[in-house]
Amino acid sequence: MDEKQIIAKRIAMELQDGNLVNLGIGIPGLVPNYLEEGKKIVFQAENGVVGLGPLTDEDTYLVNASGMKATILPGGAYIDSLLSFSLIRGGHIDVTVLGALEVDAEGSLASWIIPGKKVPGMGGAMDLVMGARKVIIATTHTNKGKPKILSKCTLPLTAAHQVDLIVTEMAVISVEPDGLHLLEVHPDYSVDDVVNATEAKLIVEKVETMKGM
Amino acid sequence: MDEKQIIAKRIAMELQDGNLVNLGIGIPGLVPNYLEEGKKIVFQAENGVVGLGPLTDEDTYLVNASGMKATILPGGAYIDSLLSFSLIRGGHIDVTVLGALEVDAEGSLASWIIPGKKVPGMGGAMDLVMGARKVIIATTHTNKGKPKILSKCTLPLTAAHQVDLIVTEMAVISVEPDGLHLLEVHPDYSVDDVVNATEAKLIVEKVETMKGM
Amino acid sequence: MKAEISAKEFKNLLKDGLTIMVGGFLTNGTPEKLVDLVVESKVKDLVIICNDGGYENAGVGKLFTNNQVKKLIASHIGTNPVVGDLMQEGEIEVELLPQGSLAEKIRAGGAGLGGILTPTGLDTVVQNGKQIIEVQGKRYLLEEPLTADMALIGGAVVDKYGNLRYLQTTRNFNPIMALASDKVVVEPFETVDEIDPECVITPYPLVDYVYREEK
């Protein structure tokens, strides 16, 4: 497994049977590949579908939130942007999984703009981070060696204080009121490896081997 | 024709082909009986139907805003309370016709409460008066001789400054920034009769005979 | 399909002091059997959020006749004299709201909004105690969100997944109440195998329980 697959596989284990889940683009999109047999997750896409299924090459008016042709599963529903974001902002989404440029010790997230360089826009991310019950960040631990998990984000925020869990190819880290707790470390790495690759202070108490690895 | 029929008939002439119209309970409900042949009006009921048709005795889950079993006309649609009031408050209703306890020279309306006596609640009236493009009040000119058209309402308001036209069995009166203009008088009455039955000052310039009478 | 719930299981969810949203407009779209079970349960001090007070022996009206309500939030109580009498006697509190404002407050609660600004009710008693906010030179009332512990949903056509659409005008407040409440309990008026994904009004992840009548 490459690092993206490790992250996706570990996050898949966080989803509970019956959860309504919104996945961001990039690594989060790989999560469905790793769901345990029999675990029923309902995926929502913010452009207006509940019960999103796999991608398709067939002619369809159904796209996912990346604009790619997709399918709807039995029991699904089409909704407009208003109801879609009522679900998102109103706390009806159990889990959202999103990528990050930076994430910090206060649970703040930067993911939508690199001023002067790249201004794609926030899309649905700000509402997702604010509204979902559980916010999981799926990210490589560093950007080519440069830490992405910081004591304080330097880029413009997507939202402050909303992240619950950070999953990287090296570790699983939970965001608590007193800071970041290192919960699990991938067998290929030591605790020190993780601490050294993390700019934020990590609280290291009871660390386990990363589940499913 | 009795006084209610006179009022309903005259108001029917105010509705324009293609208008989306919401009728209150009481006299306003009689207006559809007097529509000219071929004039197409779409009636909306705030409980959630566009294209309301006549009442029915048949078994149905369709009721009008008075809770009476009704029908839907071809091209109609069922909507929820939220979209219903988006239509109403958002200025999409061309005309609303409502009853009154009092209406005044500033275009303010009192129609929902007599403190200490009768507290039915405002229902949809406050949104209708605020949101409809044209607000027509259908009311008997007096309450057993006691004027209902006042210089200033004494009862708690439904809305301030929103009424456009007042139609009674005696007269048609428009609300303008400088006050109430007497536009038409029913052939059974003189201008003096109307002025004497009205507590508010009436601006009497060019008065015509009430149309359709 | 979401969990089916029996009369007994439903009554076990009830307790004194709950805030309950009840769908329907003058009982059209009100889940009468669920209301009957609330009557049977004898729970009291309820806060009821409903468009109106129903009728003396129908809809939420039954809860007033049975003295189970502490407060009603509604737009209209004129069809149920019991509510008016209890209010005059000081036995219950009634908060009257414009119907559109009531719908917006419920929807705001369900959509995670802090409220909405409406011109409705300005310069009337409805504005008492509410913030007035100026936007682009116009004044608006701030109507704060409403949420509930439970929503009782009627008028529903339910499919095997728990998706809902509603029969004719029974739709009214039901869909927004299903968004704004912790537990959503549906009384099916009709069941079908599957609802066209284009015609689903309330997607099944919003539904917690579907009431199943014992034979």
Place this chain on the structure above:
Amino acid sequence: MKAEISAKEFKNLLKDGLTIMVGGFLTNGTPEKLVDLVVESKVKDLVIICNDGGYENAGVGKLFTNNQVKKLIASHIGTNPVVGDLMQEGEIEVELLPQGSLAEKIRAGGAGLGGILTPTGLDTVVQNGKQIIEVQGKRYLLEEPLTADMALIGGAVVDKYGNLRYLQTTRNFNPIMALASDKVVVEPFETVDEIDPECVITPYPLVDYVYREEK
């Protein structure tokens, strides 16, 4: 049925400086033919309200490539480098909004609200210049309403009365834009005799014109 409109009649409705809402999400549900006619019309200084900037040669993107836009209000422009370039060069103004806030602002405009309060964007650059209102001890951003001179609606199944439903995910912003604009112009993706009243998404009184392609 609402008035049918030809290409020529539609172009006669266009003029410089209009604010136009365009339905669609990454062009899914965008009325491409109507956008093409706006391109042909060569009107300029448009304010475009759309979920995104489309693609370089698809959706609202065509209007940027043709230099017809003064300002874009959207949630995402990452799929169209032309928009980013024009913005960096100061040729156009871009107002970026969270997608849910954009939807709420449009809906507020269509529903006669003075705005809505959302937690989304708090403590980010999105809050710059906006009122912060406290409700029940929590802070919210006041997002003001958006309206437009015209809405261009796509993805639509149109019946003979002018009622609309939408094909699959093409629904997205189309229904709220149809509420929030003075003139609503629909490009039918499909026509049918009649839409079931239970499945109508946009009732026909909201529709002003249905585009009819010349043969």
